[in-house]
Amino acid sequence: MLFPVYTPASDPMATSDTDQTIITSKWRLPSTSQRPIAILGGGVLGRRIGACWASTGYRVHIRDPDAQQVHGALQYINNEVWRYNPTISPDKMLVYGFQELEPAVRDAWLVIECVPEKLDLKIDVFAQLEKIVQPDVILASNSSSYKSREVTAKVKLETAKRILNMHYFIPPDIRIVELMTSGWTHEEIFPFLQQHLQKSGMIPVVAHQESTGFILNRVWAAIKRECLMVLNEGVASPEELDTVWNEMFVKHGVPPCELMDSVGLDTVSLIEQHYIHERNLQDNGVIGFLQKYIKEGRLGAKCSKGGLYPPGYTTKTAGENQGPYANVHAPALYILDLGLNHNPDQAYQSGRILRGSADGKAPLRILIDNLPMPDGIALCPKKGKIIWGNMGVPWKNDGSIMSCNLDGSHVKTIVPPGVVHTPKQIAVDDDCEMIYFSDREGMRVFRCHVDGSGLECLIRNGDWVTGFGDQTKWCVGLALAPCEGKFYWTQKGPSKGCQGRIFRANITTPPGHDASTRDDIECLFSELPEPIDLEVDEESKSLYWTDRGELPYGNSLNMATEGPDGTFGKNKILARNLHEAIGITLDKKNRHIYATDLGGAVYRFNMDGSDRRKFYEDEGSFAGISLLDN
Incomplete structure (x- = not known):
C-alpha cells in the first residue's frame, strides 16, 4: 500500500463548481458520504490521527507545508496501520498527502487542526479555513493547551458554532479523544462525532463545560505538581516515587474515581479537609462537592445509593474486568444443594450447604453435607448464625429447622422433625432475632426465635393429613417487610x-383471630404459573419472585411494584429461561438480585433484570440462597 502525494490531476474527488452541494443558511450536520477528513499537520x-480514520475506511487528507513531513506521514500509515486493528484491507484505504491547504480541505466534512501550539498561528489557520471550506464542515482543534474559544478570534459566530476541541493523546496505545465546546458549538455535533470516533476505534469523552487542560491533562497537572512537591521536599527519590506509582496505578490500574468510591467518600472528605487545614490550601469547592454526595447518603461502594458510581459497580463476576478494588464490598453467598446430582443412591440424604463468592471465582466450599433435602436458608448476622430447613421425605412428616455458626460449626436442630412438615423459604428479622418460615405440605407459615423457642403458627390453610393433595394451599416462598409490618408468602398450586x-398479611395476628381465622389476608396475585421463593425490597416497594412453572411465563424471574394506594400493578418478567427457578435473594447494598435453579446455576441481575450473569454451573441442584454483606 503506497499513498500518493496530491496533485490536481490525481484527485478522484475533484469536482467542478457546479457539482458542489448547495448548503442552505440553516446549518445542519454534514454528510460524510464521499467526503474526506482533512488533518492539518503531518507530525x-x-x-x-490519520491512521485511526484510514484504518476503518474513512478517506483521509493529510496536509503539511513541509513535503518531507507529508511523505513521512504517508509512509508511517503505510507501514504501521496494522497497529490500529484495521477493519478494511490496506489496498482499500484512501489516504492522500497535500502541501497546499485549499485542495486538502475543499470537500472535507471534518478538518482537524494539528499545527504547532502557537495561538496566533492557530487563529490565522481557522480564519483562513473559514474562507475556503464548505459551510457545513466541522472544524476541530487538537490543541492540548488552548481552548477552542481562543482560536475563534477572527471568525464569524456562525463559524465558531462549528468549532470545537478534539484532543487526541497517543493512538493506537491510548485511544481516548476529548471533545470540548468552543462555548458556541452546536450541541448536535458531539453525539455525531462520538459515533464516528467510536467507528474509527477511539474512545470519545465529552467535557461537560469548557476547562483549561480538558479532563486528563487537568488531572495530570495536579498530579505532576504534587509529584514535584514530594521531590522538592525530599519525601522520596524519583525512583521511589515511580516505583510506588507503577505498583499502584500502572501494574494494577486503579482508576481514581473507583478508588475513592471503594475507600468511601466520607473518608475522602475527611482526608481532604486535613490536607486543606495542615497545608493552608484553598478549598476550590472540593469539600462542598463531596458533601453533596454525603448528605444524600451516597458514600460509595459500601452503601445502597452508590457514590461517584452507581451502587454495585465494584461487584464483578468472573467474566468482567476486575481491578484491585473489585468485590471489596461484594457479599458472600450461601447456597443450598439438594444433593440430587452427586449422590443419586442417597437422594434424600445428600444435601449440602455451600459457600461461594459473588463473582463465582472462588470454589464452592462445603460447610455441611449429608442433609435431608435442605431448601430454605437465611442468615442471622447479629447472632452469627445460618438458619436452614430440611424438607426430609415429602410424604413423611419429618421436616426440621436447623442452625449453625457462619463457618459451619456448632450444628443443632432448633425445630425438631415432625413439628414442621416440609419447611421451605426462611426469612430472618435480624433486629428482633426472629425467624419466619413456610411449610409446604403442612400448609402453614411459622415464626420463632432464632434458638427455636416461642414457635407460633401465623397461617394455617389446613391439615396435612387430610388436605395433603390440595396444592393450592401449599405455602412455599416467604418474605418480610418489617418496616411495613407485613409478611408475604406464595402458594404455588x-x-x-x-x-x-x-x-x-400483618406480622401481628389481629386480636380475636388465630392462624386459621385471621381476616387480614390479601391475595395480591393469582393465576401465576408456579411462584416459588420471593423477596421484598422495602426501599422501592417492590416484590421479586422466582417462578418454576411452564413457559412462556414460568421458569422466570418476576417483579411487581406497590403503588401509592397500596395495590400492586401487573407483574413484570425480568428474566426467562431459568432451569426450574427456585432460590432468590436481594443484595440491597449493591442493588443486585441473585437467583438459583435446579439446573445447578447461580444467576446475578441488576434490580431491573438487566446485565444477566451466570456462574457456578453444573455444581449441584440448587434450591435456597442467602448472602452475607461484607
Missing part, C-alpha cells in the same frame, strides 16, 4: 398449573 500526532398466588 507525530497528525499521522497517527399444582406443578405447572397456573394456579399460583401471592398473599400478604
Whole structure:
C-alpha cells in the first residue's frame, strides 16, 4: 500500500463548481458520504490521527507545508496501520498527502487542526479555513493547551458554532479523544462525532463545560505538581516515587474515581479537609462537592445509593474486568444443594450447604453435607448464625429447622422433625432475632426465635393429613417487610398449573383471630404459573419472585411494584429461561438480585433484570440462597 502525494490531476474527488452541494443558511450536520477528513499537520500526532480514520475506511487528507513531513506521514500509515486493528484491507484505504491547504480541505466534512501550539498561528489557520471550506464542515482543534474559544478570534459566530476541541493523546496505545465546546458549538455535533470516533476505534469523552487542560491533562497537572512537591521536599527519590506509582496505578490500574468510591467518600472528605487545614490550601469547592454526595447518603461502594458510581459497580463476576478494588464490598453467598446430582443412591440424604463468592471465582466450599433435602436458608448476622430447613421425605412428616455458626460449626436442630412438615423459604428479622418460615405440605407459615423457642403458627390453610393433595394451599416462598409490618408468602398450586398466588398479611395476628381465622389476608396475585421463593425490597416497594412453572411465563424471574394506594400493578418478567427457578435473594447494598435453579446455576441481575450473569454451573441442584454483606 503506497499513498500518493496530491496533485490536481490525481484527485478522484475533484469536482467542478457546479457539482458542489448547495448548503442552505440553516446549518445542519454534514454528510460524510464521499467526503474526506482533512488533518492539518503531518507530525507525530497528525499521522497517527490519520491512521485511526484510514484504518476503518474513512478517506483521509493529510496536509503539511513541509513535503518531507507529508511523505513521512504517508509512509508511517503505510507501514504501521496494522497497529490500529484495521477493519478494511490496506489496498482499500484512501489516504492522500497535500502541501497546499485549499485542495486538502475543499470537500472535507471534518478538518482537524494539528499545527504547532502557537495561538496566533492557530487563529490565522481557522480564519483562513473559514474562507475556503464548505459551510457545513466541522472544524476541530487538537490543541492540548488552548481552548477552542481562543482560536475563534477572527471568525464569524456562525463559524465558531462549528468549532470545537478534539484532543487526541497517543493512538493506537491510548485511544481516548476529548471533545470540548468552543462555548458556541452546536450541541448536535458531539453525539455525531462520538459515533464516528467510536467507528474509527477511539474512545470519545465529552467535557461537560469548557476547562483549561480538558479532563486528563487537568488531572495530570495536579498530579505532576504534587509529584514535584514530594521531590522538592525530599519525601522520596524519583525512583521511589515511580516505583510506588507503577505498583499502584500502572501494574494494577486503579482508576481514581473507583478508588475513592471503594475507600468511601466520607473518608475522602475527611482526608481532604486535613490536607486543606495542615497545608493552608484553598478549598476550590472540593469539600462542598463531596458533601453533596454525603448528605444524600451516597458514600460509595459500601452503601445502597452508590457514590461517584452507581451502587454495585465494584461487584464483578468472573467474566468482567476486575481491578484491585473489585468485590471489596461484594457479599458472600450461601447456597443450598439438594444433593440430587452427586449422590443419586442417597437422594434424600445428600444435601449440602455451600459457600461461594459473588463473582463465582472462588470454589464452592462445603460447610455441611449429608442433609435431608435442605431448601430454605437465611442468615442471622447479629447472632452469627445460618438458619436452614430440611424438607426430609415429602410424604413423611419429618421436616426440621436447623442452625449453625457462619463457618459451619456448632450444628443443632432448633425445630425438631415432625413439628414442621416440609419447611421451605426462611426469612430472618435480624433486629428482633426472629425467624419466619413456610411449610409446604403442612400448609402453614411459622415464626420463632432464632434458638427455636416461642414457635407460633401465623397461617394455617389446613391439615396435612387430610388436605395433603390440595396444592393450592401449599405455602412455599416467604418474605418480610418489617418496616411495613407485613409478611408475604406464595402458594404455588399444582406443578405447572397456573394456579399460583401471592398473599400478604400483618406480622401481628389481629386480636380475636388465630392462624386459621385471621381476616387480614390479601391475595395480591393469582393465576401465576408456579411462584416459588420471593423477596421484598422495602426501599422501592417492590416484590421479586422466582417462578418454576411452564413457559412462556414460568421458569422466570418476576417483579411487581406497590403503588401509592397500596395495590400492586401487573407483574413484570425480568428474566426467562431459568432451569426450574427456585432460590432468590436481594443484595440491597449493591442493588443486585441473585437467583438459583435446579439446573445447578447461580444467576446475578441488576434490580431491573438487566446485565444477566451466570456462574457456578453444573455444581449441584440448587434450591435456597442467602448472602452475607461484607
